[in-house]
Amino acid sequence: MDLSQVALIPQPASLIATGSSFRLTDDTHLYASGEGATAAAEFLAGSLRPVTGYVLPVIAPAAGEPGDGHITLQIQSDTELGPEGYELTISEAGVTLTAPAGAGLFYGVQTLRQLFPAQIEAGSPQSGPWEIASGTIRDMPRYGYRGAMLDVARHFFSVQDVKRYIDLLVAYKFNVLHLHLTDDQGWRIEIKSWPKLTEVGGSTEVGGGEGGFYTQEQYAEIVAYAAERHMLIVPEIDMPGHTHAALVSYPELNCDGRDLELYTGTEVGFSTFCTQKEVVYEFIDDVIGELAALTPGPYLHIGGDESHVTKMEDYIPFVERVQGIVQKHGKEVIGWDEIANAKLVPGATVQYWAVAENAAKGLAQGAKVLISPAKYTYIDMKYDSTTELGLSWAAYIEVDRGYSWDPVEQVEGITEGDILGIEAPLWAETIDEMADIEYLAFPRMPGYAEIGWSPASSKDWETYRQRLAAHGPRFEALGINYYRSPLVDWPAASSE
Ligand code: IFG
Numbered sequence: 001m002d003l004s005q006v007a008l009i010p011q012p013a014s015l016i017a018t019g020s021s022f023r024l025t026d027d028t029h030l031y032a033s034g035e036g037a038t039a040a041a042e043f044l045a046g047s048l049r050p051v052t053g054y055v056l057p058v059i060a061p062a063a064g065e066p067g068d069g070h071i072t073l074q075i076q077s078d079t080e081l082g083p084e085g086y087e088l089t090i091s092e093a094g095v096t097l098t099a100p101a102g103a104g105l106f107y108g109v110q111t112l113r114q115l116f117p118a119q120i121e122a123g124s125p126q127s128g129p130w131e132i133a134s135g136t137i138r139d140m141p142r143y144g145y146r147g148a149m150l151d152v153a154r155h156f157f158s159v160q161d162v163k164r165y166i167d168l169l170v171a172y173k174f175n176v177l178h179l180h181l182t183d184d185q186g187w188r189i190e191i192k193s194w195p196k197l198t199e200v201g202g203s204t205e206v207g208g209g210e211g212g213f214y215t216q217e218q219y220a221e222i223v224a225y226a227a228e229r230h231m232l233i234v235p236e237i238d239m240p241g242h243t244h245a246a247l248v249s250y251p252e253l254n255c256d257g258r259d260l261e262l263y264t265g266t267e268v269g270f271s272t273f274c275t276q277k278e279v280v281y282e283f284i285d286d287v288i289g290e291l292a293a294l295t296p297g298p299y300l301h302i303g304g305d306e307s308h309v310t311k312m313e314d315y316i317p318f319v320e321r322v323q324g325i326v327q328k329h330g331k332e333v334i335g336w337d338e339i340a341n342a343k344l345v346p347g348a349t350v351q352y353w354a355v356a357e358n359a360a361k362g363l364a365q366g367a368k369v370l371i372s373p374a375k376y377t378y379i380d381m382k383y384d385s386t387t388e389l390g391l392s393w394a395a396y397i398e399v400d401r402g403y404s405w406d407p408v409e410q411v412e413g414i415t416e417g418d419i420l421g422i423e424a425p426l427w428a429e430t431i432d433e434m435a436d437i438e439y440l441a442f443p444r445m446p447g448y449a450e451i452g453w454s455p456a457s458s459k460d461w462e463t464y465r466q467r468l469a470a471h472g473p474r475f476e477a478l479g480i481n482y483y484r485s486p487l488v489d490w491p492a493a494s495s496e
Contacts, residue, residue, distance in 0.1 A: 001133035003090070007470030008114050009446045010173055010453035012139040022090050024116075024130040026054045027069055031061040034075020036102020039228070041073045044109045051119065051126050071095040073105050084175070084230075085140030088112065090132055103230040104140075107173050111137060118473035143407070145370065145421025146452035147176035147234070148445065151380075153183035153245075154266070155205050155432035156212035163225050164434055168441070168480065170229040172449035177226055178234040178301060178423060181214075184244035184263050184271055188213045189235070193286045194250065200262070201245035206429055208264040219294055227296065234334065235291050238303025239284070240310050240318050244271040252279055266429045269308030275318040285325050292329035300326050305336035305353070316342045323348060334370060337362070349420050352411060353378075359411040368420040371407040377448060379440045380427040383483055389430050389440055399468070399485045403447035404461050424448040435481040442475055442482035443468055465489075 003017035032041040041058040049056055066072060076098040081087065086099040086108035097108040113120060115132035148169050150157065157165075166177060181189045187201030190213060202213030214222065223233045247253050248260045255274035273280045292300055302322050307315050319342035323333045333339075333348040337358035340350045343365070350362030351370040359369045374381070374394035381397040382390040395401065407422050408414060426440060446468060450459070465488050472490040475482045484490055 001131065003115075003133035003135035003137075006115055006133055007467035008111060009464075009467055009471060010450040011455075011458045011464075011467075012111065012137045013455055014138045015135060017133065017135040018091070020092050020134040021131045022092060022095055022134060024048070024052065024054065024128075024132075025069060026052075028054060028056060029066065029070045030056055030058045031066045031070060031072045031074075032058055033061045033073075037073045037075055037105055040097075040102060040105035040109050041071075043106065043229075044071070044073075044112060047113055048116075048120065048130075050123055051121075052128065052130055053125050066094070068093045072097065073108075074098045075102070075105070076100065080140075081138070082140050084144070085138075086111075088137040088139075090115070090134045090136075092134065095132075103175075106170075106230045107139070107141075110171055110173055111139065113171065114474075118477045121474050121477035123477075141173070141453045142455060143419060143421035143452050145176055145423070146174045146449065147178055147370075147421060147423035148174055148441075149178035149180060149372075149423055149425035150437070151180040151183070151426060151428040152188050153180055153186045153205075153238075154428040155207075155209070156186060156188055156202075157428070157434070157437070158212070159214065159218050159222055161434045161437065162222050165437055165441070166222075166226050166229060166231055168438070168478065169445065170231055171478075172446050173453050174445075174449060175230055176232045176234055176421070176423065178236060178425070179222075180236045180238065180425075180427075182237050182245065182303075183242045184268070185265075186211050186213075187245040187249065189219055189291065190215045191287050191290050192216070193290065194283065196249040197246060197287075199249075201249040204262050204264055205432075206264055206266055207432070209432065216290070216294055223294065223296065232297035232299070233295060234297060234299045234301050235295055236301035236303055237284075237287055237291065238305065239322065240273040240275055240315065241269060241271055241305065241307030242303060243273050246283075247271060247273070250283070253277070253283060269306040272307055272310040273318070275310060275314040281321060281325070284322055285328075288325050288329050288331075292326075292331050295331070298332050299334050299349070300329070300331035301334040301351075302326060302339070303336060304339040307338065312341065340365065340367065351423070353425070356411050360413060363411065363414060363418055369411060369414060369418055370420045370423055371410055372423040372425055373405075373410055376402060376405045377422065377424045378427065379424050379444050380430065383485065387483075389436055391427075391430060397444065399443050399447060399487050400461055400465070402444040403450070403459075403464060405451075406456055406459070407451065408456070422448060422452045438481040439483050442480050443471070443485060443488065446471060
């Protein structure tokens with residue numbers, strides 16, 4: 001078998017094929033040694049057992065070599081690989097996966113999954129043989145922040161849907177899920193000191209449906225589920241704009257204190273906190289305090305986009321003050337690119353979505369930039385004019401457009417070191433169920449995974465589209481409702 005012919009996404013940094021193969025059998029043991037190795041081994045075993053029917057016991061390594069036919073996962077220092085890198089060596093005698101940290105073993109496991117035939121993802125007993133090509137892969141990511149964003153405010157998505165999206169994302173080595181928790185149409189995270197935010201603000205959604213929200217226990221459940229899969233949750237409280245749901249829940253946050261009606265449309269830019277009122281900052285302090293306590297990750301996203309009814313002379317001091325509140329609660333600031341008009345605190349990150357000049361302003365202040373230009377990465381954009389779901393204000397984004405761009409070419413004067421990473425946002429004005437998320441996310445997300453992980457030099461649409469086609473059967477096996485783009489020659493079996 002030829003390892004160099006296996007369709008891996010994202011493409012590894014280096015791969016050497018040795019032309020032989022390893023066969024998994026019912027006698028195969030998984031040996032795990034080092035911090036995080038057992039968890040990675042259990043994740044691998046958990047994905048192989050249901051399909052192969054093999055026991056695949058995970059055990060601490062016996063003294064000396066484990067003998068032939070086994071898989072070894074080992075924590076081993078290797079400065080070149082970095083915190084998420086790994087080395088995977090496959091021979092007839094066995095498989096060895098080493099990494100300096102648990103995350104690297106986890107990403108080596110994701111690669112290992114892709115070496116097995118697509119049926120390995122079916123989740124139910126399949127006939128083998130379970131054979132993988134031999135060789136050595138040494139791999140590490142280009143960017144440390146490889147993210148997806150899910151808007152749960154326009155339409156609410158259940159904990160189960162979020163977990164399913166996490167499962168699909170980590171298979172492609174994404175390591176951040178940014179949850180857009182609040183907007184005009186909905187407030188989706190319980191804040192115990194301001195209960196009406198969810199009682200009122202969480203009670204509807206775009207189109208007038210029942211909306212919903214995450215209790216703090218449910219949010220913690222999502223955070224834990226993601227953490228087990230080496231994925232950070234980045235929570236976003238959008239402000240001062242996109243705040244109508246909060247203003248309905250607590251009119252004192254309005255400048256005129258006027259009672260407002262819940263909003264179920266899709267306009268943007270019509271709401272603002274009253275930036276002159278002290279109670280607004282007490283509110284924000286409480287909200288960020290509770291959310292920060294529930295968020296182990298380093299980032300808290302303060303939004304800042306489309307504050308069209310907030311005067312710039314009010315917006316700037318507001319953003320400066322809110323950054324201080326985030327820092328007080330021990331978190332680092334991320335905000336949409338408009339925040340670069342304010343003075344940024346050290347460690348702040350500007351999320352470039354619309355105005356490259358704002359990103360450049362952030363750079364000039366020493367901020368990092370999270371690259372998510374709407375024209376390439378907004379997966380709520382239609383594939384083309386025939387796509388039912390999604391919008392088209394930024395661009396039509398077919399699979400090739402979503403793949404054929406580079407993060408370091410998006411902002412004048414930016415360098416690799418200025419880039420925190422990339423993120424592909426999915427706004428939810430036009431979607432309200434998991435099948436819709438899957439349709440817009442696949443097959444585009446694997447392309448963003450490759451942009452975020454693989455060396456820029458290995459990017460090539462013509463060869464990528466062939467690897468992507470070979471993932472069609474994997475999408476089928478995983479039950480993903482993916483868009484069969486006409487730009488990809490999906491294998492016959494998967495076009496039925
Ligand atoms: N822009 C808005 C989003 C959403 C989006 C839909 C940002 C930062 C258009 N803000 O993108 O709330 O409405 O494509």
